[in-house]
Amino acid sequence: MARLILLNKPFGVLSQFTDRGTETKRQTLSDFVKVPGVYPAGRLDRDSEGLMLLTDDGRLQSRISDPKFTLGKTYLAQVEGVPDDAALAALRKGVRLKDGLTRPAQTEAIDPPDLWPRDPPIRVRKSVPDSWIRLTIREGKNRQVRRMTAAVGLPTLRLVRWSVGDWTLDGLGLGETREEFVP
Incomplete structure (x- = not known):
């Protein structure tokens, strides 16, 4: 074992x-x-x-x-901005990054999860809203989730890996x- x-x-x-x-x-x-x-x-x-x-x-x-x-890895990402249908569709289709096209991700907008406080806290801008999305990817490019969300106009402020497989x-x-x- x-x-x-x-x-x-x-x-x-x-x-x-x-x-x-x-x-x-x-x-x-x-x-x-x-x-x-x-x-x-x-x-x-x-x-x-x-x-x-x-x-x-x-x-x-x-x-x-x-x-x-292809073991799925699920992340909860607090992003700057509010994801629209086009941004979520792009993540689901796969995003072109400098090192190639990502595999499609399962993605959805979610309510803020009940998580522990982060130390130090994220930076907050009063003029820009933030929101949460859940992404499941099946590959592991360097800083992939952060680069994917940035590519669709939603920079990641906080990233929590919630699961790997089961x-x-x-x-x-x-x-x-x-x-x-x-x-």
């Missing part, structure tokens, strides 16, 4: 176990995951929050993170972990 750790990664945490980047020590996975021998199955940008999966099994790690397995953040508080075993 493979060991799988679900982590609700806070904003600002590196999705690796060590920090070699700066003189100032930044938080890493080692500040939250005390289980030896597990490694991230995929990455989550430092300025993104939410579900990270870590495992001790290389085949499971590949099945989770390799785009050829694994979700349900019942997992910020910075908390849950261990599962996968056959």
Whole structure:
């Protein structure tokens, strides 16, 4: 059986176990995951929050993170502006980015989700409304969701990965972990 750790990664945490980047020590996975021998199955940008999966099994790690397995990853994105039908249709069709056309995303406008407060809070402009969308993608280009929303005129202010496949953040508080075993 493979060991799988679900982590609700806070904003600002590196999705690796060590920090070699700066003189100032930044938080890493080692500040939250005390289980030896597990490694991230995929990455989550430092300025993104939410579900990270870590495992001790290389085949499971590949099945989770390799785009050829097309495992859906669902994100809740707080965006600047209000999505119209054209923007949502473009995301559903696939968006042309500098590194090519994205696969179609399942996308919908949603009510603001009941999430933990972000530290630090997002920047708010009084003259520009913000709203939330849910996107499910089946690939993993670098900063893909942020680039997709920006391409349709909806820059991302906050990004939370809610699920990967059938694994979700349900019942997992910020910075908390849950261990599962996968056959």
